[in-house]
Amino acid sequence: MEHMNYAASAFSVPLLLLLAALAALLLPLFIRALRGTQGLMALGAALAALTFFRLAPQVEISLFNGAIALNPASAYLWLFTLGVLAAVLALSVYRPPAGEENAGEYYFLLLLSALGLMALIAAGDLFTAFIALELLSLPLYALAGIRRSKPGLEAAYKYFMLGALGSAFTVLGIAVLNALYPALTFDALGQGTPGPLALAGFLLVISGFAFKTALVPFHMWVPDAYEGAPTQISAFMGAAVKAGGVVLLWRLFSLFDGGPVREIFWWLAAITAVGANLAALAQTGLKRLLAYSSVAHAGYLAVAFFGGRQGFEAVLFYLPVYAMATIGAFAVALVLEKDERGPQIEDLAGLARTRPWLAAAMAAFMFSLAGVPPLAGFFAKFYAFAGAVTAGYTGLVVIAVIMSAVSIYYYLRVTVAMYMKPPAADTHAEPAGLAGAVIALMAAGVILAGIFSRPLLAAAVGAARWF
Known part of the structure; x- marks a missing residue:
């Protein structure tokens, strides 16, 4: 009875979001009085679901x-x-x-x-996972081009195709x-050694999920989609779509103890x-x-798979x-953007003088993505690579570590522009408002999850x- 009560309670969360x-x-x-309030409705529902959601019993x-x-x-993951x-x-x-006339469609699709992501996370078989992945992805095709601008429509077209x-x-x-x-449950798919035809089927499925995760060479849609889509949607794609694809790829990766599938993942x-x-x-x-x-972080996550x-x-x-x-980082870009393609790196010049707190937060995000201690990104990469080394995949980890070191250069370009270049004459930055609260929370998160990483790691x- 307790378990069914939890199931009913858990399903109230997606039901609340659907309503x-x-x-x-x-x-x-x-x-008519509710026009323009759709964002507050959606935000209130998400915060209510986040507040009242209960963790599952250990079954x-x-x-x-x-x-x-x-x-x-x-x-x-919910x-x-x-x-x-x-x-x-x-x-x-x-x-x-989106304009007021498209606000309802925007929040409905988001x-x-x-x-779709919540259904994907809870999927127990491959067919359900595919349906959920499409429910996650199809609204994003429309959201990428919801402004109906040339960059947005180009992003939506490439993403969709x-x-x-x-x-x-x-x-x-x-x-x-x-x-x-006999069944498409992940347990059934893991039984026995797949023959050549089954192996071909698995490779096709892995290729499809690699598109969603944006592993090279299946990443071609990412740069144009992220640049042309509204910055808020770019942030959602970067965090949510990637998480869904990574979870699915892990569930397939874990079905194989070795053989060509593991070799293909190594190269990916x-x-x-x-x-x-x-x-x-x-x-x-x-x-x-x-x-x-x-895309690079998708590669690091794939490296972590080899740690079992x-x-x-x-x-x-x-x-x-x-x-x-x-x-x-996308929230900072949103505050600074002057047009639909978002700010250039040079637009951040002198930000430390004009908006010092914004520059400090952006520096924290860049250093965390680069994996600089003591920020959370360092410990994330350390744990990801340590497992692969323990499992004997030292060569793959060496490649990942070298490339992580290379990434410091382009993350530092952003920081150098903010702290070591004079402000541009046409520097644009809207008042941070609610975005400032998001930036502050995210900055606190990457700092505290680094200094006090144990609770999140234990969870x-x-x-x-x-899984």
Whole structure:
């Protein structure tokens, strides 16, 4: 009875978000006084869900013939999702990315995408995971171009076309596996050694999920999508979509003890770390730099997979740490942006003189992403790489560490511009407002999660054993 009570309580969270999504879309059509308040409705629902959400008991509750599994791991990642959603909604209230006539659609689609991520996290079989991943992704195609500007429409088009290609790979792979296995649950897929045809099916599915995670060479949509989309949506894609893809890839990776699948993951991790960091060196736009940074961190997360259970514990620690730094950096970009493509690195020149607290927060985000101690990003990378070294993948870790050192250069470019260059004559920065609260919370998070990393790490360790 206690378990069913928890299941009912847990499902009240996505139900609340769904009701908020429908309210944001429909109520202003009938009650004129509610027009312009959709963001506050959505933010209030997310904060309420975050406040009243309860962690799962130390059991797994399987629902709908195993299609949905509620356990401490899904609870941990649902809290992560709600935190990301609340931060992005706060940034959307601070500066609405869509006009009043499109506000209802914007918040409806954003909440629907968050529901997709929550369903993906709790998915117990491959088919449910695919449906959830599409529910996560499809609204984002529209959100990327919701401003109907040329950069936004270009971003939406590229994101949709390449996302559709990834979905096609996934569907084809699932069809192959469905013909070969009695069930598509992850437990059933892990039974026995796959033959050549099953292996081909797994590789197709992995390729499709690699598109969503933005592993090289499946990352082509990321720079244009992050640059052209509203900055709030870029932050959500960087934190939420990546988390969903990483969780799915881990569940597939963990089915194999060795063989060609592990070798392919090795090369994906190495090429992603090298390619993304080298590409980031040439970027002058802040949002494009953060896009390639996002791809590079996907490579580091893939490196962590090779640490086995210890590695996945590091992944669950890494995801919120990375999300805080990324959302914070995009929030600073939002405060500074003058046009739809976001600020250039040179636009941050002299920010330490004109907005010292904003520059200090941005420096904390850059150093955390670079992995500089004692910030949380250092410990995230340390735990991720330590597990792989323990498992004997020293060569892969050496590549990742070298590329992480290379990344310091382009993160320092941002810091040098803020602290060592004179302010530009046309420096633009809106009053921080609600975005300032998000920036302050994210900065405090990357600092405190570094100095006091044990509580978050303990939560990650407790959650990891359920996947």
